[in-house]
Amino acid sequence: MKHEMPQMAELPDFCRASILYLTIIASLLLAALMAFLGTNWRSNYWLSFSSFALFNLWTAVSSVGILCFIKRYFGQMTLRRFSNLAVLITTSISIIFSLLLQWYLDQTITLDFLLRNGAIALIVSGVFFRYYFLQQQSLLQIQSEAEARVQALQSRIRPHFLFNSLNTLANMATIDPDKTEESILDLADIFRASMQRADKLIPFAEEQQLCEQYLKLEKQRLGDKLQYQWQTDTIAPELPFPPLLLQPIIENAVYHGVQHRQAGGEILITGVSAKNHVQLEVTNPLPTTQASLHKGNSLALRNIRQRLEVLYQGRAHLSYHSSNDSFYCRIKIPKRQALEFE
Incomplete structure (x- = not known):
């Protein structure tokens, strides 16, 4: 049986409050991990955690807002295309906020800082949407097999x-x-x-x-x-x-x-x-x-x-x-x- 590409209907509804809550929790957990991996984390943990949490929340909430808009007004996009676009959006927003942060703090814009934040956003968002894409492919396979079983059973x-x-x-x-x-x-x-x-x-x-x-x-x-x-x-x-x-x-x-x-x-x-x-x-x-x-x-x-x-x-x-x-x-x-x- 031929499987169709998963459509937007199988994506999480980014406009729902529950998705926003989960995004906030995930951003805070990621900030806690990033602060723990930093240098001198014992003495600077809470300061680093606060900085990472604020930055992650800016990036995540902005990304969720844009994805909500895209899902609502571009509902015919395939899941693969949407996932690629979502990763690109999240990475771009992370780089933009990195630039704004350095400008606000009146610091010299460094390529290493931009690349590091962009890479983290790319990896996290890429893993999430890759996992979700594979999950939906598996669900379509299960549903297709289940439908065939139901039809065979019903035909007796x-x-x-x-x-x-x-x-x-x-x-x-x-x-x-x-x-x-x-x-x-x-x-x-x-x-x-x-x-x-x-x-x-x-x-x-x-x-x-x-x-x-x-x-x-x-x-x-x-x-x-x-x-x-x-x-x-x-x-x-x-x-x-x-x-x-x-x-x-x-x-x-x-x-x-x-x-x-x-x-x-x-x-x-x-x-x-x-x-x-x-x-x-x-x-x-x-x-x-x-x-x-x-x-x-x-x-x-x-x-x-x-x-x-x-x-x-x-x-x-x-x-x-x-x-x-x-x-x-x-x-x-x-x-x-x-x-x-x-």
Whole structure:
């Protein structure tokens, strides 16, 4: 996969107060180090520290101000070009302030003093932006690989779901054409959602609607054997949610639970919204025989767990267990935005 050059959007926002605070702290730490490396540092440490701190702060704050302006009004510049420009600006400002300082102190302008300050500014700013550039390149590589994994995991749509749905629609076509048309539209919505990018979040209400359409299709096939109930009123409809994350769990509940029971059963979908996360649980009756329970079920759940790991970087969890002739599958995701790729 071809990687695009990191753009300005991946740079720190130099207009933010937090960046200014970090710049001030870094300038003071650098001044402390420079004073320590000076001659006779034991007797002149605090005087040297004050001088270096004042000079570093002038240079750093001025550089941050100019970078803030450049980032705001020249937002299409690549990260590599911006980094080179930022190093040049920081070095130039350091040399300019060195000239002003010697002029203010009425001292003879020496080339060694200018070169020393310019070299320090060049090295410090060069190391910072080189590190940040490599960090962004690595992040793009990780995101690209993660996106490929998410798309591969998302693309695993069960063929028998399609075949069963088409057979159901074929049987319905001569009996109830209107309901057949509605079911075809529901099926089209589900497969349209499966072909969309799986790393882009959708509102929870849309995921719930897709699950509802899927359950309606299965109810056409299973009839009264399939019952289901939603208890998710506490979850905000606009909550960002991974597409087709809940639907495979409900599909498992149908194929590995209700379908294998002569009397059928009820699927219960419950949701709880806490301060920082939401929790969804799908409960279905266990099949009368355990032969079909674990193989396909565990594969689908492992797929979902991998998607959660990629999207939420360890902040989301999936768990499941059996108890009292029922199977419980629970997912817990943070309300904060998941990882999304441009």
